[in-house]
Amino acid sequence: MRNIKLTLSYDGGGYHGFQKQKGTGLPTIQEELEKALSILAQESIAVIGSGRTDAGVHAKGQVANFKSSMRIPAERLPLALNSLLPRDIVVFKAEDVSCDFHARYDAKRKTYCYTIYNDSCLSPFWRRYAYHVPGKLKLEEMSAAARFFLGEHDFHGFCAKDTAVKDFVRTIDECSVKKDDEIIRIIVAGDGFLYNMVRIMVGTILEIGKGKRKPQDVAYLLQKGVREEAGMTLPSCGLCLQKVEYPS
């Protein structure tokens, strides 16, 4: 039995997230992958993702794995798969890995990018990939706020309330704000993320950019741990899973 690791990109705009939603009929990335792989393998394939991405969230470097006795060489798998997948899901790498590799359990670091389009009119080319904020933002305050997230914290206050998770401690090793003309990119990387965590973190950073809060409020919010006190959950279209790293 082979264990095959896939690296893929997708425009999440047309999907209800990565994870299969049984019996709902809603399109998901996992379902499309399993459908295409099952055709190629001529057997039923179950795909394990590095984690779920929410409805509408994009990915440039999502990772998944599956087990199969299929005979297609790994280097020919992307082309074969892409011919069966919808054009908004693209597998760009496939490799045979050791049988105990698990895309979710073994992931040691994930990097997300949240994109804000900061100009009076939203460009039609960014409408699917960025959140539009027309007014002036205080970039330095946003950067200062981002730095308060660095390190190990209990992210209870930055997690959607409907979660089954018990352990809210996560370590963030990168949280930065960069502006390039009208595009603001907020990069967040860490060992793991809770439900809606990045979108709430960025929502809070944005309120600080608007002058509604101070950067040091982040320290208070982390300590307090109450969801209602943190910023809003920003829309999913601005969020993109950039990469998932594994121990080499």
Place this chain on the structure above:
Amino acid sequence: MRNIKLTLSYDGGGYHGFQKQKGTGLPTIQEELEKALSILAQESIAVIGSGRTDAGVHAKGQVANFKSSMRIPAERLPLALNSLLPRDIVVFKAEDVSCDFHARYDAKRKTYCYTIYNDSCLSPFWRRYAYHVPGKLKLEEMSAAARFFLGEHDFHGFCAKDTAVKDFVRTIDECSVKKDDEIIRIIVAGDGFLYNMVRIMVGTILEIGKGKRKPQDVAYLLQKGVREEAGMTLPSCGLCLQKVEYPS
């Protein structure tokens, strides 16, 4: 009577070009603009574009003008218009201009960008905005070919056959090829363009990049003036009207 100049962006993917197509029911940019402007002005508005863009072609800086006695200040027009326009058409500038300004007749220079995505797998984020070419391309040959287009030429051989135009002479003052990772951008600027001209020029440059022709073949094709001998018309999704310039 005011004469108002608009600068706009659009994702042309959902439209059958800029120009209204009477009685066809096909969506066009002009029609959407006229519909929105007529609502704001409470009178029937006719829009003049700097030129038609073909079905599927995008624009970052298309220019249009219209005459109206509407009272909305120019600086408030973009926001008002964008609230009525579909999200894939965005007016980002409006200004009062002299009564004899004509978006088509006065245009003195247009700049187009054609984007090629040159990697084995097409990123889902570029599928609407680039033409996918997987194989290796000879960049230096493409640049050399592009330089042969510079200057004044008869572009008969680089024009779709179904055109009513009589004068095929145009002057190209910029034609360059730039690669940035997997993205190749071919910039073409000049005093005017024939039907499908940029897409045929780039189609020819691409065949030279693939080694099927030599850069100096461009000189021959320009001189010969036979459409069938030039390269293929590349798909519209890779083409974008970047800007239109007027005498200041």
